[in-house]
Amino acid sequence: QVQLVESGGGLEQAGGSLKLACAASGRPISMYAMGWFRQAPGKEREFVASISTASKHTYYKDSVKGRFTISRDNAKNLVFLQMNNLKPEDTAYYYCAADRAAAQDMGARNGIGMDFWGKGTLVTVFS
Secondary structure, three states, X not given: OOEEEEEOOEEEEOOOOEEEEEEEEOOOHHHOEEEEEEEOOOOOOEEEEEEOOOOOOEEEOHHHOOOEEEEEEHHHXXXXXXXXXXXXXXXXXXXXXXXXXXXXXXXXXXXXXXXXXXXXXXXXXXX
């Protein structure tokens, strides 16, 4: 089992930045692709970003490319999502996920069948 705990959410003005962290415990995350997903109130969950096990490959939802950066520190069992130039439409609960499948598949699967999930952290962006 892998336990994932997200942190770093909060209230931020449009144009600002937040950095989310996902702390893993139970097993090393080095064997898992890691991803971030989000779900806004009343909307479907959507893929945001994913990163391969050794950080060689990253993938992003089109609307966050150039603004968000996913990274990981396997030695510390941490995954990050740096979010810059935030927009009100980024408002959502953000969830961390771990999966043994390839990082490039996370977007296409939209999180279906992920091995482990965190409970989420709320990001609210106001204009």
